[in-house]
Amino acid sequence: MPEGPEIRRAADKIAAKLSGQVVETVWFGLPRLEPFAPKLTGRRVVELETRGKALLIHFEHGLSLYSHNQLYGRWFVRSRESYPKTNRSLRVALHTANASALLYSASEIAVLDERGLGEHPFLSRIGPDLLSHDLSRQALVAQLRASRFRNRALGSLYLDQRFVAGIGNYLRSEILHFARVHPKRRPSDLEAAEQRKLAAETLAVGRRAYELGGITNTPRRVAQLKKKGLKRRDYRHAAFGRAGKPCYRCGTEVEKLSVASRRLYLCPSCQVALR
Structure with missing residues:
Protein backbone atom coordinates (compact mmCIF):
# COMPACT_ATOMS: atom_id res chain seq x y z
CA MET A 1 0.00 0.00 0.00
CA HIS A 120 -15.94 11.29 7.06
CA PRO A 121 -15.29 7.97 8.89
CA PHE A 122 -11.58 7.95 8.00
CA LEU A 123 -10.71 11.64 7.94
CA SER A 124 -12.49 12.37 11.22
CA ARG A 125 -10.49 9.75 13.12
CA ILE A 126 -6.93 10.16 11.91
CA GLY A 127 -4.14 11.82 13.85
CA PRO A 128 -1.72 14.51 12.67
CA ASP A 129 -0.31 14.12 9.18
CA LEU A 130 3.26 12.79 9.13
CA LEU A 131 4.34 15.36 6.53
CA SER A 132 2.51 18.36 7.93
CA HIS A 133 4.71 21.39 8.55
CA ASP A 134 2.69 21.89 11.73
CA LEU A 135 3.82 18.54 13.16
CA SER A 136 6.82 19.24 15.39
CA ARG A 137 9.05 16.99 17.48
CA GLN A 138 7.40 18.41 20.60
CA ALA A 139 3.93 17.58 19.27
CA LEU A 140 5.02 14.03 18.53
CA VAL A 141 6.46 13.59 22.00
CA ALA A 142 3.11 14.75 23.35
CA GLN A 143 1.40 12.09 21.20
CA LEU A 144 3.72 9.42 22.59
CA ARG A 145 2.89 10.51 26.14
CA ALA A 146 -0.89 10.73 25.57
CA SER A 147 -2.86 8.35 27.79
CA ARG A 148 -4.41 6.45 24.87
CA PHE A 149 -1.03 5.78 23.23
CA ARG A 150 1.62 5.63 25.98
CA ASN A 151 1.04 1.98 27.00
CA ARG A 152 0.77 0.46 23.53
CA ALA A 153 3.59 -1.51 21.91
CA LEU A 154 5.30 0.66 19.33
CA GLY A 155 5.12 -2.05 16.68
CA SER A 156 1.34 -1.80 16.58
CA LEU A 157 1.06 1.88 17.54
CA TYR A 158 3.06 2.95 14.50
CA LEU A 159 0.47 1.45 12.16
CA ASP A 160 -2.43 3.17 13.91
CA GLN A 161 -3.49 6.12 11.76
CA ARG A 162 -5.05 7.74 14.84
CA PHE A 163 -1.54 8.16 16.23
CA VAL A 164 0.13 9.63 13.16
CA ALA A 165 -1.46 9.47 9.72
CA GLY A 166 0.64 8.32 6.79
CA ILE A 167 2.92 5.72 8.39
CA GLY A 168 2.70 2.25 6.90
CA ASN A 169 4.73 -0.89 6.94
CA TYR A 170 8.07 0.19 5.49
CA LEU A 171 8.12 3.49 7.41
CA ARG A 172 7.33 1.71 10.67
CA SER A 173 10.36 -0.59 10.36
CA GLU A 174 12.64 2.23 9.25
CA ILE A 175 11.60 4.72 11.93
CA LEU A 176 12.02 2.23 14.76
CA HIS A 177 15.36 1.09 13.34
CA PHE A 178 16.81 4.58 13.04
CA ALA A 179 15.54 5.39 16.55
CA ARG A 180 17.09 2.12 17.83
CA VAL A 181 13.85 1.10 19.51
CA HIS A 182 12.43 -2.43 19.69
CA PRO A 183 8.80 -2.77 18.51
CA LYS A 184 7.72 -4.47 21.74
CA ARG A 185 8.62 -1.43 23.81
CA ARG A 186 5.96 1.10 24.72
CA PRO A 187 6.29 4.88 24.86
CA SER A 188 5.97 4.62 28.64
CA ASP A 189 9.05 2.34 28.68
CA LEU A 190 11.21 5.00 27.05
CA GLU A 191 13.31 7.59 28.81
CA ALA A 192 12.57 11.20 27.86
CA ALA A 193 15.65 11.33 25.63
CA GLU A 194 14.53 8.16 23.83
CA GLN A 195 11.09 9.65 23.25
CA ARG A 196 12.65 12.75 21.75
CA LYS A 197 14.91 10.62 19.57
CA LEU A 198 11.96 8.55 18.35
CA ALA A 199 9.95 11.69 17.57
CA ALA A 200 12.88 13.22 15.68
CA GLU A 201 13.46 10.08 13.61
CA THR A 202 9.75 9.78 12.86
CA LEU A 203 9.83 13.20 11.24
CA ALA A 204 13.23 12.74 9.60
CA VAL A 205 12.55 9.35 8.03
CA GLY A 206 9.09 10.38 6.81
CA ARG A 207 10.34 13.58 5.21
CA ARG A 208 13.36 11.83 3.73
CA ALA A 209 11.09 9.23 2.12
CA TYR A 210 9.02 12.04 0.62
CA GLU A 211 11.97 14.04 -0.68
CA LEU A 212 13.87 11.01 -2.04
CA GLY A 213 10.96 9.06 -3.54
CA GLY A 214 10.64 6.32 -0.92
CA ILE A 215 14.32 6.06 0.02
CA THR A 216 14.79 6.04 3.79
CA ASN A 217 18.54 5.57 4.03
CA THR A 218 20.47 8.79 4.54
CA PRO A 219 21.86 10.45 1.38
CA ARG A 220 25.40 9.86 2.62
CA ARG A 221 24.80 6.12 3.03
CA VAL A 222 23.02 5.93 -0.32
CA ALA A 223 26.01 7.57 -2.02
CA GLN A 224 28.39 5.09 -0.38
CA LEU A 225 26.27 2.11 -1.45
CA LYS A 226 25.90 3.42 -4.99
CA LYS A 227 29.69 3.62 -5.25
CA LYS A 228 29.75 -0.10 -4.46
CA GLY A 229 27.44 -0.75 -7.40
CA LEU A 230 24.28 -1.49 -5.43
CA LYS A 231 20.89 -1.02 -7.10
CA ARG A 232 17.98 0.97 -5.69
CA ARG A 233 16.30 -2.07 -4.15
CA ASP A 234 19.51 -2.67 -2.16
CA TYR A 235 20.24 0.88 -1.00
CA ARG A 236 16.64 2.08 -0.48
CA HIS A 237 16.15 0.97 3.15
CA ALA A 238 18.27 0.41 6.25
CA ALA A 239 16.22 -2.50 7.64
CA PHE A 240 12.98 -3.07 5.73
CA GLY A 241 13.26 -6.02 3.34
CA ARG A 242 16.83 -6.80 4.45
CA ALA A 243 16.33 -9.99 6.47
CA GLY A 244 19.57 -11.97 6.74
CA LYS A 245 21.72 -9.04 5.59
CA PRO A 246 24.12 -7.16 7.88
CA CYS A 247 22.96 -4.10 9.76
CA TYR A 248 24.72 -1.05 8.33
CA ARG A 249 25.42 0.18 11.88
CA CYS A 250 26.78 -2.92 13.65
CA GLY A 251 26.94 -5.81 11.19
CA THR A 252 24.40 -8.04 12.98
CA GLU A 253 21.97 -9.86 10.67
CA VAL A 254 18.66 -8.06 10.23
CA GLU A 255 15.69 -10.14 11.39
CA LYS A 256 12.15 -10.38 10.03
CA LEU A 257 9.24 -10.55 12.48
CA SER A 258 5.46 -10.48 12.26
CA VAL A 259 4.04 -7.62 14.33
CA ALA A 260 0.36 -6.65 14.16
CA SER A 261 0.02 -9.23 11.36
CA ARG A 262 2.50 -7.35 9.17
CA ARG A 263 6.17 -8.00 8.47
CA LEU A 264 8.65 -5.90 10.40
CA TYR A 265 12.44 -5.81 10.15
CA LEU A 266 14.92 -4.95 12.89
CA CYS A 267 18.46 -5.33 14.10
CA PRO A 268 18.45 -7.42 17.31
CA SER A 269 21.64 -5.74 18.51
CA CYS A 270 20.67 -2.12 17.87
CA GLN A 271 17.03 -2.54 18.86
CA VAL A 272 17.03 -4.43 22.14
CA ALA A 273 13.76 -5.53 23.77
CA LEU A 274 13.11 -5.01 27.46
CA ARG A 275 14.50 -7.79 29.57
Missing part, protein backbone atom coordinates in the same frame (compact mmCIF):
# COMPACT_ATOMS: atom_id res chain seq x y z
CA PRO A 2 1.33 3.48 -0.81
CA GLU A 3 2.25 5.37 2.34
CA GLY A 4 2.09 9.07 3.15
CA PRO A 5 5.20 10.08 1.16
CA GLU A 6 3.99 8.34 -1.99
CA ILE A 7 0.54 9.95 -1.75
CA ARG A 8 2.10 13.39 -1.19
CA ARG A 9 4.30 12.96 -4.26
CA ALA A 10 1.25 11.93 -6.30
CA ALA A 11 -0.54 15.04 -5.05
CA ASP A 12 2.43 17.19 -6.09
CA LYS A 13 2.25 15.83 -9.64
CA ILE A 14 -1.50 16.44 -9.86
CA ALA A 15 -1.14 19.93 -8.40
CA ALA A 16 1.50 20.84 -10.98
CA LYS A 17 -1.06 20.30 -13.75
CA LEU A 18 -4.45 20.98 -12.11
CA SER A 19 -3.96 23.56 -9.37
CA GLY A 20 -5.56 26.84 -10.43
CA GLN A 21 -6.99 25.25 -13.57
CA VAL A 22 -10.61 24.75 -14.60
CA VAL A 23 -11.62 21.10 -14.96
CA GLU A 24 -13.50 21.04 -18.25
CA THR A 25 -14.59 17.41 -18.17
CA VAL A 26 -15.20 15.04 -15.26
CA TRP A 27 -15.81 11.31 -15.64
CA PHE A 28 -16.50 8.72 -12.93
CA GLY A 29 -16.28 4.97 -13.40
CA LEU A 30 -18.45 4.22 -10.37
CA PRO A 31 -22.23 4.70 -10.82
CA ARG A 32 -22.69 6.12 -7.31
CA LEU A 33 -20.38 9.03 -8.21
CA GLU A 34 -21.88 9.89 -11.61
CA PRO A 35 -24.34 12.50 -10.19
CA PHE A 36 -21.35 14.55 -8.99
CA ALA A 37 -19.74 14.90 -12.42
CA PRO A 38 -21.85 17.95 -13.44
CA LYS A 39 -21.18 19.58 -10.07
CA LEU A 40 -17.40 19.47 -10.61
CA THR A 41 -17.37 20.18 -14.33
CA GLY A 42 -16.33 23.74 -15.13
CA ARG A 43 -14.96 24.33 -11.64
CA ARG A 44 -11.45 25.45 -10.75
CA VAL A 45 -9.11 23.35 -8.58
CA VAL A 46 -7.98 25.53 -5.68
CA GLU A 47 -5.84 23.16 -3.62
CA LEU A 48 -4.40 19.66 -3.39
CA GLU A 49 -4.08 18.23 0.12
CA THR A 50 -3.01 14.96 1.66
CA ARG A 51 -4.06 13.65 5.03
CA GLY A 52 -2.02 10.56 5.73
CA LYS A 53 -2.78 8.12 2.92
CA ALA A 54 -5.80 10.08 1.69
CA LEU A 55 -5.70 12.62 -1.13
CA LEU A 56 -8.08 15.56 -1.44
CA ILE A 57 -8.67 17.73 -4.50
CA HIS A 58 -10.50 20.88 -3.40
CA PHE A 59 -12.67 22.74 -5.89
CA GLU A 60 -13.61 26.42 -5.81
CA HIS A 61 -17.29 25.93 -4.88
CA GLY A 62 -16.67 23.99 -1.68
CA LEU A 63 -16.72 20.41 -2.92
CA SER A 64 -13.72 18.10 -2.58
CA LEU A 65 -12.80 14.86 -4.30
CA TYR A 66 -11.54 12.35 -1.71
CA SER A 67 -9.59 9.23 -2.63
CA HIS A 68 -7.69 6.57 -0.73
CA ASN A 69 -5.55 4.33 -2.92
CA GLN A 70 -5.53 1.36 -0.53
CA LEU A 71 -3.53 -1.49 -2.11
CA TYR A 72 -4.13 -1.03 -5.81
CA GLY A 73 -5.16 2.55 -6.55
CA ARG A 74 -2.86 4.74 -8.61
CA TRP A 75 -2.99 8.26 -10.02
CA PHE A 76 -1.57 9.04 -13.47
CA VAL A 77 -0.99 12.59 -14.74
CA ARG A 78 -0.87 12.84 -18.53
CA SER A 79 -1.40 15.21 -21.40
CA ARG A 80 -5.12 15.62 -22.03
CA GLU A 81 -6.93 12.37 -22.84
CA SER A 82 -3.66 10.47 -23.19
CA TYR A 83 -4.35 7.21 -21.38
CA PRO A 84 -1.67 4.82 -20.12
CA LYS A 85 -1.49 1.24 -21.31
CA THR A 86 -2.74 -0.64 -18.27
CA ASN A 87 -5.14 -3.40 -17.28
CA ARG A 88 -6.32 -1.33 -14.31
CA SER A 89 -9.90 -0.07 -14.13
CA LEU A 90 -10.33 3.66 -14.64
CA ARG A 91 -12.29 5.19 -11.73
CA VAL A 92 -11.86 8.97 -12.15
CA ALA A 93 -10.82 11.19 -15.05
CA LEU A 94 -10.33 14.94 -14.63
CA HIS A 95 -9.52 16.82 -17.82
CA THR A 96 -8.32 20.43 -18.06
CA ALA A 97 -7.54 22.18 -21.33
CA ASN A 98 -4.11 20.56 -21.51
CA ALA A 99 -3.84 17.77 -18.93
CA SER A 100 -5.62 14.79 -17.43
CA ALA A 101 -5.46 13.34 -13.92
CA LEU A 102 -6.55 9.72 -13.98
CA LEU A 103 -7.25 7.50 -10.98
CA TYR A 104 -7.18 3.76 -11.56
CA SER A 105 -8.28 0.79 -9.44
CA ALA A 106 -9.19 2.67 -6.24
CA SER A 107 -12.64 2.05 -4.77
CA GLU A 108 -12.60 4.38 -1.76
CA ILE A 109 -13.63 7.58 -3.53
CA ALA A 110 -16.14 10.24 -2.50
CA VAL A 111 -17.21 13.80 -3.28
CA LEU A 112 -17.58 15.71 -0.01
CA ASP A 113 -18.67 19.14 1.14
CA GLU A 114 -17.18 20.84 4.18
CA ARG A 115 -19.50 19.00 6.56
CA GLY A 116 -18.76 15.69 4.85
CA LEU A 117 -15.04 16.24 5.32
CA GLY A 118 -15.57 16.73 9.05
CA GLU A 119 -17.79 13.67 9.39
Whole structure:
Protein backbone atom coordinates (compact mmCIF):
# COMPACT_ATOMS: atom_id res chain seq x y z
CA MET A 1 0.00 0.00 0.00
CA PRO A 2 1.33 3.48 -0.81
CA GLU A 3 2.25 5.37 2.34
CA GLY A 4 2.09 9.07 3.15
CA PRO A 5 5.20 10.08 1.16
CA GLU A 6 3.99 8.34 -1.99
CA ILE A 7 0.54 9.95 -1.75
CA ARG A 8 2.10 13.39 -1.19
CA ARG A 9 4.30 12.96 -4.26
CA ALA A 10 1.25 11.93 -6.30
CA ALA A 11 -0.54 15.04 -5.05
CA ASP A 12 2.43 17.19 -6.09
CA LYS A 13 2.25 15.83 -9.64
CA ILE A 14 -1.50 16.44 -9.86
CA ALA A 15 -1.14 19.93 -8.40
CA ALA A 16 1.50 20.84 -10.98
CA LYS A 17 -1.06 20.30 -13.75
CA LEU A 18 -4.45 20.98 -12.11
CA SER A 19 -3.96 23.56 -9.37
CA GLY A 20 -5.56 26.84 -10.43
CA GLN A 21 -6.99 25.25 -13.57
CA VAL A 22 -10.61 24.75 -14.60
CA VAL A 23 -11.62 21.10 -14.96
CA GLU A 24 -13.50 21.04 -18.25
CA THR A 25 -14.59 17.41 -18.17
CA VAL A 26 -15.20 15.04 -15.26
CA TRP A 27 -15.81 11.31 -15.64
CA PHE A 28 -16.50 8.72 -12.93
CA GLY A 29 -16.28 4.97 -13.40
CA LEU A 30 -18.45 4.22 -10.37
CA PRO A 31 -22.23 4.70 -10.82
CA ARG A 32 -22.69 6.12 -7.31
CA LEU A 33 -20.38 9.03 -8.21
CA GLU A 34 -21.88 9.89 -11.61
CA PRO A 35 -24.34 12.50 -10.19
CA PHE A 36 -21.35 14.55 -8.99
CA ALA A 37 -19.74 14.90 -12.42
CA PRO A 38 -21.85 17.95 -13.44
CA LYS A 39 -21.18 19.58 -10.07
CA LEU A 40 -17.40 19.47 -10.61
CA THR A 41 -17.37 20.18 -14.33
CA GLY A 42 -16.33 23.74 -15.13
CA ARG A 43 -14.96 24.33 -11.64
CA ARG A 44 -11.45 25.45 -10.75
CA VAL A 45 -9.11 23.35 -8.58
CA VAL A 46 -7.98 25.53 -5.68
CA GLU A 47 -5.84 23.16 -3.62
CA LEU A 48 -4.40 19.66 -3.39
CA GLU A 49 -4.08 18.23 0.12
CA THR A 50 -3.01 14.96 1.66
CA ARG A 51 -4.06 13.65 5.03
CA GLY A 52 -2.02 10.56 5.73
CA LYS A 53 -2.78 8.12 2.92
CA ALA A 54 -5.80 10.08 1.69
CA LEU A 55 -5.70 12.62 -1.13
CA LEU A 56 -8.08 15.56 -1.44
CA ILE A 57 -8.67 17.73 -4.50
CA HIS A 58 -10.50 20.88 -3.40
CA PHE A 59 -12.67 22.74 -5.89
CA GLU A 60 -13.61 26.42 -5.81
CA HIS A 61 -17.29 25.93 -4.88
CA GLY A 62 -16.67 23.99 -1.68
CA LEU A 63 -16.72 20.41 -2.92
CA SER A 64 -13.72 18.10 -2.58
CA LEU A 65 -12.80 14.86 -4.30
CA TYR A 66 -11.54 12.35 -1.71
CA SER A 67 -9.59 9.23 -2.63
CA HIS A 68 -7.69 6.57 -0.73
CA ASN A 69 -5.55 4.33 -2.92
CA GLN A 70 -5.53 1.36 -0.53
CA LEU A 71 -3.53 -1.49 -2.11
CA TYR A 72 -4.13 -1.03 -5.81
CA GLY A 73 -5.16 2.55 -6.55
CA ARG A 74 -2.86 4.74 -8.61
CA TRP A 75 -2.99 8.26 -10.02
CA PHE A 76 -1.57 9.04 -13.47
CA VAL A 77 -0.99 12.59 -14.74
CA ARG A 78 -0.87 12.84 -18.53
CA SER A 79 -1.40 15.21 -21.40
CA ARG A 80 -5.12 15.62 -22.03
CA GLU A 81 -6.93 12.37 -22.84
CA SER A 82 -3.66 10.47 -23.19
CA TYR A 83 -4.35 7.21 -21.38
CA PRO A 84 -1.67 4.82 -20.12
CA LYS A 85 -1.49 1.24 -21.31
CA THR A 86 -2.74 -0.64 -18.27
CA ASN A 87 -5.14 -3.40 -17.28
CA ARG A 88 -6.32 -1.33 -14.31
CA SER A 89 -9.90 -0.07 -14.13
CA LEU A 90 -10.33 3.66 -14.64
CA ARG A 91 -12.29 5.19 -11.73
CA VAL A 92 -11.86 8.97 -12.15
CA ALA A 93 -10.82 11.19 -15.05
CA LEU A 94 -10.33 14.94 -14.63
CA HIS A 95 -9.52 16.82 -17.82
CA THR A 96 -8.32 20.43 -18.06
CA ALA A 97 -7.54 22.18 -21.33
CA ASN A 98 -4.11 20.56 -21.51
CA ALA A 99 -3.84 17.77 -18.93
CA SER A 100 -5.62 14.79 -17.43
CA ALA A 101 -5.46 13.34 -13.92
CA LEU A 102 -6.55 9.72 -13.98
CA LEU A 103 -7.25 7.50 -10.98
CA TYR A 104 -7.18 3.76 -11.56
CA SER A 105 -8.28 0.79 -9.44
CA ALA A 106 -9.19 2.67 -6.24
CA SER A 107 -12.64 2.05 -4.77
CA GLU A 108 -12.60 4.38 -1.76
CA ILE A 109 -13.63 7.58 -3.53
CA ALA A 110 -16.14 10.24 -2.50
CA VAL A 111 -17.21 13.80 -3.28
CA LEU A 112 -17.58 15.71 -0.01
CA ASP A 113 -18.67 19.14 1.14
CA GLU A 114 -17.18 20.84 4.18
CA ARG A 115 -19.50 19.00 6.56
CA GLY A 116 -18.76 15.69 4.85
CA LEU A 117 -15.04 16.24 5.32
CA GLY A 118 -15.57 16.73 9.05
CA GLU A 119 -17.79 13.67 9.39
CA HIS A 120 -15.94 11.29 7.06
CA PRO A 121 -15.29 7.97 8.89
CA PHE A 122 -11.58 7.95 8.00
CA LEU A 123 -10.71 11.64 7.94
CA SER A 124 -12.49 12.37 11.22
CA ARG A 125 -10.49 9.75 13.12
CA ILE A 126 -6.93 10.16 11.91
CA GLY A 127 -4.14 11.82 13.85
CA PRO A 128 -1.72 14.51 12.67
CA ASP A 129 -0.31 14.12 9.18
CA LEU A 130 3.26 12.79 9.13
CA LEU A 131 4.34 15.36 6.53
CA SER A 132 2.51 18.36 7.93
CA HIS A 133 4.71 21.39 8.55
CA ASP A 134 2.69 21.89 11.73
CA LEU A 135 3.82 18.54 13.16
CA SER A 136 6.82 19.24 15.39
CA ARG A 137 9.05 16.99 17.48
CA GLN A 138 7.40 18.41 20.60
CA ALA A 139 3.93 17.58 19.27
CA LEU A 140 5.02 14.03 18.53
CA VAL A 141 6.46 13.59 22.00
CA ALA A 142 3.11 14.75 23.35
CA GLN A 143 1.40 12.09 21.20
CA LEU A 144 3.72 9.42 22.59
CA ARG A 145 2.89 10.51 26.14
CA ALA A 146 -0.89 10.73 25.57
CA SER A 147 -2.86 8.35 27.79
CA ARG A 148 -4.41 6.45 24.87
CA PHE A 149 -1.03 5.78 23.23
CA ARG A 150 1.62 5.63 25.98
CA ASN A 151 1.04 1.98 27.00
CA ARG A 152 0.77 0.46 23.53
CA ALA A 153 3.59 -1.51 21.91
CA LEU A 154 5.30 0.66 19.33
CA GLY A 155 5.12 -2.05 16.68
CA SER A 156 1.34 -1.80 16.58
CA LEU A 157 1.06 1.88 17.54
CA TYR A 158 3.06 2.95 14.50
CA LEU A 159 0.47 1.45 12.16
CA ASP A 160 -2.43 3.17 13.91
CA GLN A 161 -3.49 6.12 11.76
CA ARG A 162 -5.05 7.74 14.84
CA PHE A 163 -1.54 8.16 16.23
CA VAL A 164 0.13 9.63 13.16
CA ALA A 165 -1.46 9.47 9.72
CA GLY A 166 0.64 8.32 6.79
CA ILE A 167 2.92 5.72 8.39
CA GLY A 168 2.70 2.25 6.90
CA ASN A 169 4.73 -0.89 6.94
CA TYR A 170 8.07 0.19 5.49
CA LEU A 171 8.12 3.49 7.41
CA ARG A 172 7.33 1.71 10.67
CA SER A 173 10.36 -0.59 10.36
CA GLU A 174 12.64 2.23 9.25
CA ILE A 175 11.60 4.72 11.93
CA LEU A 176 12.02 2.23 14.76
CA HIS A 177 15.36 1.09 13.34
CA PHE A 178 16.81 4.58 13.04
CA ALA A 179 15.54 5.39 16.55
CA ARG A 180 17.09 2.12 17.83
CA VAL A 181 13.85 1.10 19.51
CA HIS A 182 12.43 -2.43 19.69
CA PRO A 183 8.80 -2.77 18.51
CA LYS A 184 7.72 -4.47 21.74
CA ARG A 185 8.62 -1.43 23.81
CA ARG A 186 5.96 1.10 24.72
CA PRO A 187 6.29 4.88 24.86
CA SER A 188 5.97 4.62 28.64
CA ASP A 189 9.05 2.34 28.68
CA LEU A 190 11.21 5.00 27.05
CA GLU A 191 13.31 7.59 28.81
CA ALA A 192 12.57 11.20 27.86
CA ALA A 193 15.65 11.33 25.63
CA GLU A 194 14.53 8.16 23.83
CA GLN A 195 11.09 9.65 23.25
CA ARG A 196 12.65 12.75 21.75
CA LYS A 197 14.91 10.62 19.57
CA LEU A 198 11.96 8.55 18.35
CA ALA A 199 9.95 11.69 17.57
CA ALA A 200 12.88 13.22 15.68
CA GLU A 201 13.46 10.08 13.61
CA THR A 202 9.75 9.78 12.86
CA LEU A 203 9.83 13.20 11.24
CA ALA A 204 13.23 12.74 9.60
CA VAL A 205 12.55 9.35 8.03
CA GLY A 206 9.09 10.38 6.81
CA ARG A 207 10.34 13.58 5.21
CA ARG A 208 13.36 11.83 3.73
CA ALA A 209 11.09 9.23 2.12
CA TYR A 210 9.02 12.04 0.62
CA GLU A 211 11.97 14.04 -0.68
CA LEU A 212 13.87 11.01 -2.04
CA GLY A 213 10.96 9.06 -3.54
CA GLY A 214 10.64 6.32 -0.92
CA ILE A 215 14.32 6.06 0.02
CA THR A 216 14.79 6.04 3.79
CA ASN A 217 18.54 5.57 4.03
CA THR A 218 20.47 8.79 4.54
CA PRO A 219 21.86 10.45 1.38
CA ARG A 220 25.40 9.86 2.62
CA ARG A 221 24.80 6.12 3.03
CA VAL A 222 23.02 5.93 -0.32
CA ALA A 223 26.01 7.57 -2.02
CA GLN A 224 28.39 5.09 -0.38
CA LEU A 225 26.27 2.11 -1.45
CA LYS A 226 25.90 3.42 -4.99
CA LYS A 227 29.69 3.62 -5.25
CA LYS A 228 29.75 -0.10 -4.46
CA GLY A 229 27.44 -0.75 -7.40
CA LEU A 230 24.28 -1.49 -5.43
CA LYS A 231 20.89 -1.02 -7.10
CA ARG A 232 17.98 0.97 -5.69
CA ARG A 233 16.30 -2.07 -4.15
CA ASP A 234 19.51 -2.67 -2.16
CA TYR A 235 20.24 0.88 -1.00
CA ARG A 236 16.64 2.08 -0.48
CA HIS A 237 16.15 0.97 3.15
CA ALA A 238 18.27 0.41 6.25
CA ALA A 239 16.22 -2.50 7.64
CA PHE A 240 12.98 -3.07 5.73
CA GLY A 241 13.26 -6.02 3.34
CA ARG A 242 16.83 -6.80 4.45
CA ALA A 243 16.33 -9.99 6.47
CA GLY A 244 19.57 -11.97 6.74
CA LYS A 245 21.72 -9.04 5.59
CA PRO A 246 24.12 -7.16 7.88
CA CYS A 247 22.96 -4.10 9.76
CA TYR A 248 24.72 -1.05 8.33
CA ARG A 249 25.42 0.18 11.88
CA CYS A 250 26.78 -2.92 13.65
CA GLY A 251 26.94 -5.81 11.19
CA THR A 252 24.40 -8.04 12.98
CA GLU A 253 21.97 -9.86 10.67
CA VAL A 254 18.66 -8.06 10.23
CA GLU A 255 15.69 -10.14 11.39
CA LYS A 256 12.15 -10.38 10.03
CA LEU A 257 9.24 -10.55 12.48
CA SER A 258 5.46 -10.48 12.26
CA VAL A 259 4.04 -7.62 14.33
CA ALA A 260 0.36 -6.65 14.16
CA SER A 261 0.02 -9.23 11.36
CA ARG A 262 2.50 -7.35 9.17
CA ARG A 263 6.17 -8.00 8.47
CA LEU A 264 8.65 -5.90 10.40
CA TYR A 265 12.44 -5.81 10.15
CA LEU A 266 14.92 -4.95 12.89
CA CYS A 267 18.46 -5.33 14.10
CA PRO A 268 18.45 -7.42 17.31
CA SER A 269 21.64 -5.74 18.51
CA CYS A 270 20.67 -2.12 17.87
CA GLN A 271 17.03 -2.54 18.86
CA VAL A 272 17.03 -4.43 22.14
CA ALA A 273 13.76 -5.53 23.77
CA LEU A 274 13.11 -5.01 27.46
CA ARG A 275 14.50 -7.79 29.57
